[in-house]
Amino acid sequence: MTEKKVRRTRQSVNREVLESRILRSAEIVFASKGFSGASMERIAEISKISKQNLIYYFPNKDLLYKRVLKEILDIWIEKLSFIELNGNTPQDIIGNYVREKMRISRLHPNGSKVFAHEIISGAPVLKSYLVSHLKPQFDRDVDVVKSWINKGLIDDIDPEHLFFTIWAATQTYADFSVQMEVLLGKKSLEEDDYERAELAVTDFVMRALGAKKNI
């Protein structure tokens, strides 16, 4: 175990605390305004530090933005490694995938929104990441689904668009939550709303895969 010699002084601890506080604030502001609309001043304000101090920790807005994006991508990578998901049947695996994605929408709505803004804006920052990281993983996952189809474990559905639909249907609970709140007549989405949503979405996806559970 090669221990990195990072002295855990009072300062370094504070630094970590403050940095994550800043990142949380930045996430909020980027989620609500996108990159260009977000201001360092506002992020500093929410972090309860001065703008100059914010700049001390994150020398410029680009860098801060990239860190926020990196945070949410790390979570996705960690939680959504499709192949490594538990489950014996395709239904289990995809079910867990959907549930995990719903969980992320619930727990990290702001990160999700930042990502959405970025992609809708044409992915100026993330495009290269999509090519280098997401596409290879996507290709692998699509192949897995194809093999399931070939083995007759699930119905003959369109694998690529299955993923697109799953992503959209789960992500929407983070990105479009305001719309849902209005339509469901609630001030904010609560635990039970997410439970219903999860049930509904997993149900839809299971039906898409075909009722092969009992073979």
Added chain:
Amino acid sequence: MTEKKVRRTRQSVNREVLESRILRSAEIVFASKGFSGASMERIAEISKISKQNLIYYFPNKDLLYKRVLKEILDIWIEKLSFIELNGNTPQDIIGNYVREKMRISRLHPNGSKVFAHEIISGAPVLKSYLVSHLKPQFDRDVDVVKSWINKGLIDDIDPEHLFFTIWAATQTYADFSVQMEVLLGKKSLEEDDYERAELAVTDFVMRALGAKKNI
């Protein structure tokens, strides 16, 4: 036929042409930057007029933004009146609904993106519209679906979340097109991609409703 006395002079025609050119440009910029990130200067540039002239036609950014939003909402209202959609069976009606929504994603991706930015940002401008217009329509449409369920015409699914999923799954082809282009390895989504997408999504939705087609 009460004809409005709008003189169709050379000026008034030009005005209309120019206004719609501006709206198209504005849509592009708002789609790619959101409200706060968009600049009047840039919109003017794309419209190939001076900033001052742009301001002559649309005295301020708010107003222009609202007009762009209104344009896409009008299209949605016109094309997506759920109840008035043709079709005899629930499957027909919902199928047409999905196909119409896919069509809009293909034909008006920028409007769709502007809307997405707006909702993700917390719907600062559209919230009241959602309450006054969208919710009543939503409630009616949900009731229709419930009645179909009660009559046994479709399976017992969650009507509210069915709509959320349909919206998400169709809208994503406008909003997240960049991501799909990367994942599908294409420079841009073409006619046949949208066809495949439409087939896939309608298939998923039909499966969600239950295979009651042949009763």
Added chain:
DNA sequence: TTTATTGCTGACCGTAAAGACAACTTTATA
């Protein structure tokens, strides 16, 4: 043809925002 209306432009203003910089304070290390 004259007059009124509409369209358009250049110069300008105020504000907000990113970020540079120097000075000062607090904390850590030798």
Added chain:
DNA sequence: TATAAAGTTGTCTTTACGGTCAGCAATAAA
């Protein structure tokens, strides 16, 4: 404890942007 490093703040500069305004140009109406 003395010195170095890290953290913090106030001041300032530059730039981008939304918007005003006065005046000129083109077109329509009388």
